[in-house]
Amino acid sequence: MPRSPRSIPYNEAMSRFPGVDYMLIDSLFSEQELLVRATARKFVDERVIPIVRDCFRDARFPKELIPEIAQLGFLGANLEGYGCAGMSNVEYGLVMQEIERGDSGLRSFVSVQGGLVMYPIHAYGSQEQKDQWLPRMQSGQAIGCFGLTEPGFGSNPAGMQTRAKKDGDQWILNGEKTWITSGSLADVALVWARTDDGIRGFLVETGTPGFTISDIHGKLSMRVSVTSSLTFSDCRVPASAMLPGAQGLKAALSCLSQARFGIGWGVLGAAMDCYETARQYSIDRKQFDGRPIASHQLVQEKLAWMITEITKGQLLALHAGRIKGQGKIDAAHISMLKRNNVAMALECARLSRDLLGANGIMDEFPIMRHMCNLETVKTYEGTDHIHTLVIGERVTGVPAYK
Ligand SMILES: Cc1cc2nc3c(=O)[nH]c(=O)nc-3n(C[C@H](O)[C@H](O)[C@H](O)COP(=O)(O)OP(=O)(O)OC[C@H]3O[C@@H](n4cnc5c(N)ncnc54)[C@H](O)[C@@H]3O)c2cc1C
Numbered sequence: 001m002p003r004s005p006r007s008i009p010y011n012e013a014m015s016r017f018p019g020v021d022y023m024l025i026d027s028l029f030s031e032q033e034l035l036v037r038a039t040a041r042k043f044v045d046e047r048v049i050p051i052v053r054d055c056f057r058d059a060r061f062p063k064e065l066i067p068e069i070a071q072l073g074f075l076g077a078n079l080e081g082y083g084c085a086g087m088s089n090v091e092y093g094l095v096m097q098e099i100e101r102g103d104s105g106l107r108s109f110v111s112v113q114g115g116l117v118m119y120p121i122h123a124y125g126s127q128e129q130k131d132q133w134l135p136r137m138q139s140g141q142a143i144g145c146f147g148l149t150e151p152g153f154g155s156n157p158a159g160m161q162t163r164a165k166k167d168g169d170q171w172i173l174n175g176e177k178t179w180i181t182s183g184s185l186a187d188v189a190l191v192w193a194r195t196d197d198g199i200r201g202f203l204v205e206t207g208t209p210g211f212t213i214s215d216i217h218g219k220l221s222m223r224v225s226v227t228s229s230l231t232f233s234d235c236r237v238p239a240s241a242m243l244p245g246a247q248g249l250k251a252a253l254s255c256l257s258q259a260r261f262g263i264g265w266g267v268l269g270a271a272m273d274c275y276e277t278a279r280q281y282s283i284d285r286k287q288f289d290g291r292p293i294a295s296h297q298l299v300q301e302k303l304a305w306m307i308t309e310i311t312k313g314q315l316l317a318l319h320a321g322r323i324k325g326q327g328k329i330d331a332a333h334i335s336m337l338k339r340n341n342v343a344m345a346l347e348c349a350r351l352s353r354d355l356l357g358a359n360g361i362m363d364e365f366p367i368m369r370h371m372c373n374l375e376t377v378k379t380y381e382g383t384d385h386i387h388t389l390v391i392g393e394r395v396t397g398v399p400a401y402k
Pocket of ligand 1: 112148149153154155156179180181182221222227351380381382383384385389400401402
């Protein structure tokens with residue numbers, strides 16, 4: 001059995017990162033939530049921060065961290081049973097925050113594994129699929145990826161052209177998925193395809209004849225994450241590969257809601273890291289008569305903007321976590337969380353980069369890496385525009401996508 005964060009004593013989990021808490025938000029967290037955060041924080045400080053710059057430089061995903069991430073209970077952390085840690089949504093959010101403070105690419109790996117592959121198997125899978133995959137996925141022995149986007153259909157997955165045709169007791173898949181996180185790391189791909197009965201999800205194991213994977217190179221963002229294209233050419237899978245409970249695009253979108261919730265929390269970590277780096281730098285860096293740049297009003301204005309927006313983002317994430325735990329959250333709430341917090345984090349990265357002057361472009365500091373990563377986070381899991389339209393539809397009743 002993996003060791004869940006609950007079994008780790010608090011004093012083992014102290015961190016060097018001071019945290020960002022202007023408005024005493026920590027007082028709103030339970031002791032258990034703070035313990036989980038401290039555990040994730042320590043892991044990121046000790047195991048991620050020391051290697052992440054080189055991983056980003058080398059475009060290398062640190063596979064060697066998977067067993068530890070799994071052992072800490074971070075894979076499928078908010079799912080129950082099958083060895084999963086059964087964390088609350090707020091505990092899960094805090095884990096995402098800390099991991100993304102390390103790097104958005106590592107958080108993407110954890111989000112895809114838990115929110116986009118384990119969650120749909122848990123929610124829509126057969127008992128056999130759950131037994132086969134969930135214990136192995138929570139322990140990091142099996143890795144998953146989620147194939148929804150196609151070369152011609154990103155923001156509008158409803159137009160997908162990948163097809164699955166029934167042939168006796170098999171399905172035959174044809175089509176292409178692209179921009180797939182963890183594609184070539186994966187043992188199994190959850191692939192969404194059009195059938196005569198609407199859009200359905202299929203679990204396709206790597207190595208299945210007709211299923212090929214190629215990695216996308218040349219990314220200036222998410223370099224710590226593996227991103228791949230998946231091609232299906234008369235790829236035959238058994239009838240039992242289909243998720244029986246996932247009917248229509250709404251099932252795929254429900255998985256995205258899980259992952260977007262984690263993103264809304266995760267980007268807080270990237271924003272905090274940028275803010276804290278710039279705050280400290282502005283105190284240390286002297287210009288004009290040996291005075292710290294923090295003594296200038298224009299510098300303080302940027303720091304004041306950042307800490308205010310981070311604080312608002314923390315409260316939004318926390319409230320979203322609480323209402324998710326009460327079963328009251330819906331997709332339009334999560335759109336607001338994802339859209340607001342990603343835009344806020346990206347602006348914090350840009351302002352922090354500015355405050356570091358020339359040093360801001362160096363990978364010795366984490367800011368430019370976060371900024372590049374956040375450009376992806378703004379685009380994936382529903383672009384900023386699409387979430388704007390979701391909110392617009394909620395408040396007007398008028399869809400404006402077309
Ligand atoms: C590093 C990375 C990892 C990813 N991982 C995954 C993954 O694991 N699985 C997966 O399935 N996908 C993944 N994606 C794909 C991602 O979800 C898509 O890129 C995203 O949905 C946007 O699609 P697109 O890139 O085709 O952009 P497009 O849909 O072509 O959009 C381009 C621009 O047009 C705007 N636009 C489009 N339609 C409208 C509209 N109606 N109104 C206003 N503006 C509009 C968009 O907002 C955007 O600004 C990943 C992407 C990246 C970059």
